[in-house]
Amino acid sequence: MEKNEFLEKHVFVDLKNTNDGFNSEEIHHFSESDFGILLKRAAKFGIGIYKIEPWLNGKVFGSKTNEDYNKKATNSKWYISAFSDFKREESDLQYSATFKLSEKLLNKENLNF
Template structure:
């Protein structure tokens, strides 16, 4: 299974992608409530998140990466903290992220 297929079937399943063309169709964007579910599922599967990019009115609002917080990409502490920071600073953001699904997880038939 390829990474994007895994993400679509296991992580993004049942969630509404809010792409409107400002970053292309290959990068899925989610509402705050749906992105919270994405993060919960990423933690469950042990998926790495390299960076979180919130967007406001079609413009990049900010970026926080695991390196900014000196944590491993698979450590849910960093992305939960980053998400809470964005939520408290600006309501109504759309969220995208850069993910890494391990080859071991892709090889499993979940």
């Protein structure tokens, strides 16, 4: 399975992509509440996140990476902490992320989570 296919099928399911053309159509953006759900799903699957970018009125509000927190991309503590930091700074942001999915995860036939 390809990375984008996996994300659509297992992580983005029932979440609304709020990218209405202000960014590349390949990049999904999510509301604060949907992004919180996305992060929980990413942690459950062991998906890594390299970067989180919040957006405000169609413009990048900032960004944080796993390196900013001295953590591996797959360590969910960094991205949950970064998300909390952004939420404290500003409400109602839209969020995008850069994901890391292992070949092992992409090749799993049965996902019993």
